[in-house]
Amino acid sequence: MEHLEIFKALSNKTRLQILQWLKEPDKHFPNPHNNDFERQGVCVGYIQQKAGLTQSTISEYLSMLQKAGLLTSERNGQWTYYKRNEAAFKALSRIIKTDI
Amino acid sequence: MEHLEIFKALSNKTRLQILQWLKEPDKHFPNPHNNDFERQGVCVGYIQQKAGLTQSTISEYLSMLQKAGLLTSERNGQWTYYKRNEAAFKALSRIIKTDI
DNA sequence: TTGGTATTTCGGGAAAAACCGATATATCTC
DNA sequence: GAGATATATCGGTTTTTCCCGAAATACCAA
Numbered sequence: 001m002e003h004l005e006i007f008k009a010l011s012n013k014t015r016l017q018i019l020q021w022l023k024e025p026d027k028h029f030p031n032p033h034n035n036d037f038e039r040q041g042v043c044v045g046y047i048q049q050k051a052g053l054t055q056s057t058i059s060e061y062l063s064m065l066q067k068a069g070l071l072t073s074e075r076n077g078q079w080t081y082y083k084r085n086e087a088a089f090k091a092l093s094r095i096i097k098t099d100i
Numbered sequence: 101m102e103h104l105e106i107f108k109a110l111s112n113k114t115r116l117q118i119l120q121w122l123k124e125p126d127k128h129f130p131n132p133h134n135n136d137f138e139r140q141g142v143c144v145g146y147i148q149q150k151a152g153l154t155q156s157t158i159s160e161y162l163s164m165l166q167k168a169g170l171l172t173s174e175r176n177g178q179w180t181y182y183k184r185n186e187a188a189f190k191a192l193s194r195i196i197k198t199d200i
Numbered sequence: 201t202t203g204g205t206a207t208t209t210c211g212g213g214a215a216a217a218a219c220c221g222a223t224a225t226a227t228c229t230c
Numbered sequence: 231g232a233g234a235t236a237t238a239t240c241g242g243t244t245t246t247t248c249c250c251g252a253a254a255t256a257c258c259a260a
Contacts, residue, residue, distance in 0.1 A: 056209080093196040097190065097193040154221075178226065205256100205258080212249105213250085224239070229233085
């Protein structure tokens, strides 16, 4: 969770967009299998479709957001589910107020 | 004050450094003429010397931080003084908590 | 095992950012 | 006015980021 790494992760329109979507996944993703988005997160494929960029690009973006600490991921079978790490955002909010 | 623009401005080691320095200017800059750093800010030249990059680079960085809303500038004679816009940091802290 | 689907990783071309030196502008002093 | 100093802007090279397609890996199901 290096500051610079976090800000770089946030310096891209699509990545910011993804974070927004994951804030209210039920609102932003179709849910044909009634997944518990809130608990388990959203799989890469859904995010990719919505973003409209290639699968590889989105995979890298998600990995980047995770390395920065803003997302957590959980593999379940052939799917990897990503969700927000709300604690990281709270921490970042505080960092901005105190450290930056 | 676009979010993306702010995060891009924060995505550079030197620019982050400058923001830190301007947080406690008396601690970080020599003050031969007893300027009121807190009130009027610090001139470009001082920041440039401390950063160790060229004058043009630092001028652009400061301009970038200002366009993002993180700094304010005030020209006084041949000097331009930059200081932090603390309100912007508070706002950003809140944005992270609520919007991002 | 074979084939199918989800995801990650790799290699690379195009676009953007970093950073520089040179030049332009603004203001001061004489 | 001329010359000096502080800062801003411009043009360009190097480095990094963006984003892609292809290939590799992981898992599942038959």
